[in-house]
Amino acid sequence: xxxxxxxxxxxxxGLNAVIRSVVxxxxxxxxxxxxxFHDGWKGLLEADYRKLDLDAVAGILxxxxxxxxxSRVQPAHLRDGVERARGHVADLGLDAIIPIGxxxxxxxxxxxxxxxxxxxxxxxxxDNDIASTDVTFGFDxxxxxxxxxLDRLKTTAESHQRVMVVxxxxxxxxxxxxxxxxxxxxHAIVVPERPFDIDELTAIVGERFxxxxxxxxxxxxxxxxxxxxxxxxxxxxxxxxxxxxxAGIGNLLAVELENRLGKEARPVxxxxxxxxxxxxxxxxVLATRFGWHAVEAAHRGEFxxxxxxxxxxxxxxxxxxxxxxxxxxxxxxxxxAQTVL
Ligand code: F6P
Numbered sequence: 515x516x517x518x519x520x521x522x523x524x525x526x527x528g529l530n531a532v533i534r535s536v537v538x539x540x541x542x543x544x545x546x547x548x549x550x551f552h553d554g555w556k557g558l559l560e561a562d563y564r565k566l567d568l569d570a571v572a573g574i575l576x577x578x579x580x581x582x583x584x585s586r587v588q589p590a591h592l593r594d595g596v597e598r599a600r601g602h603v604a605d606l607g608l609d610a611i612i613p614i615g616x617x618x619x620x621x622x623x624x625x626x627x628x629x630x631x632x633x634x635x636x637x638x639x640x641d642n643d644i645a646s647t648d649v650t651f652g653f654d655x656x657x658x659x660x661x662x663x664l665d666r667l668k669t670t671a672e673s674h675q676r677v678m679v680v681x682x683x684x685x686x687x688x689x690x691x692x693x694x695x696x697x698x699x700x701h702a703i704v705v706p707e708r709p710f711d712i713d714e715l716t717a718i719v720g721e722r723f724x725x726x727x728x729x730x731x732x733x734x735x736x737x738x739x740x741x742x743x744x745x746x747x748x749x750x751x752x753x754x755x756x757x758x759x760x761a762g763i764g765n766l767l768a769v770e771l772e773n774r775l776g777k778e779a780r781p782v783x784x785x786x787x788x789x790x791x792x793x794x795x796x797x798x799v800l801a802t803r804f805g806w807h808a809v810e811a812a813h814r815g816e817f818x819x820x821x822x823x824x825x826x827x828x829x830x831x832x833x834x835x836x837x838x839x840x841x842x843x844x845x846x847x848x849x850x851a852q853t854v855l
Contacts (some may be wrong), residue, residue, distance in 0.1 A: 515544065518550070518606065520555065521554060525580050526656075527652050530580060531575050544813060559587070589622050599631065603631055617639070624837050645836065645840060653689065656690050657693040660680075680782045681763060682784050685736060688737075702730070703848075705735050705738055719732065732771070803823075820833050
């Protein structure tokens with residue numbers, strides 16, 4: 515078989531572990547040939563690629579980022595995107611393409627699969643919001659980074675009797691905020707799934723200080739919004755790919771809480787540090803398993819599917835199903851977090 519692999523969308527720790535696993539399983543165990551497209555779908559659309567052999571993937575298991583590069587270019591953004599992809603797949607004699615990506619990438623993968631291309635997807639995102647899989651690799655690493663940051667911020671917050679408003683990633687869902695907030699014992703967790711009431715949030719933080727505590731930690735997902743009319747809030751619109759760019763809810767909340775409470779508040783935007791660096795052991799294992807199973811699915815001719823974790827098993831799920839909805843934080847998970855605040 516000749517297999518093409520690519521990484522697309524925002525990077526995330528564990529991408530290299532998938533690439534390595536695909537190459538090991540395909541080349542060593544099946545005698546396949548593997549090529550890697552550069553910079554996501556862009557590489558497929560421009561036939562920009564390199565051969566991936568065992569030497570090419572040596573030493574990358576624990577490395578963050580992606581050796582192939584990534585971009586947010588999607589075939590659907592180009593008028594002839596699908597036909598260009600089809601042409602290059604035929605010219606290169608590819609029997610399977612393994613795109614590794616999040617929501618946008620998997621939608622593109624589904625589009626190409628519907629057009630008859632031999633696609634086996636692998637889900638990735640630190641946001642953990644792909645509905646068809648219990649967990650995506652990268653999430654565990656991001657939660658670990660955010661939790662360590664929260665632990666560290668507690669000590670400086672206490673020294674200065676401050677409110678720390680820590681903004682974590684999570685455009686549409688609050689999984690990183692929920693898990694890091696629970697792990698670090700944050701005093702309030704604010705997620706996009708549940709628009710917040712600024713009066714309630716101020717009361718929660720205020721009661722802490724009234725009870726004699728010297729600091730408060732608020733974790734807020736970047737996509738969180740106040741209840742309409744609850745406080746001044748303006749979204750900034752879309753970036754060049756149509757993704758929302760946020761007004762900076764961490765900054766806004768810190769200013770609002772400081773003014774309302776008369777306590778110093780500082781915003782801390784963790785940003786891309788959550789996506790950088792070495793993946794945790796959990797993420798390396800999940801990524802490696804996804805890569806292995808993607809190659810197996812390709813050999814079985816199971817196209818138009820993606821790898822998914824269900825319980826402790828890796829299963830194959832139709833791409834169409836995987837891209838139809840996002841996995842949001844359910845109300846009961848949020849309530850569990852509230853009781854430990
Ligand atoms: O989807 C993953 C993610 O890290 C989001 O949490 C975040 O909103 C977005 O990517 C940031 O994207 P970019 O790297 O394009 O700034």
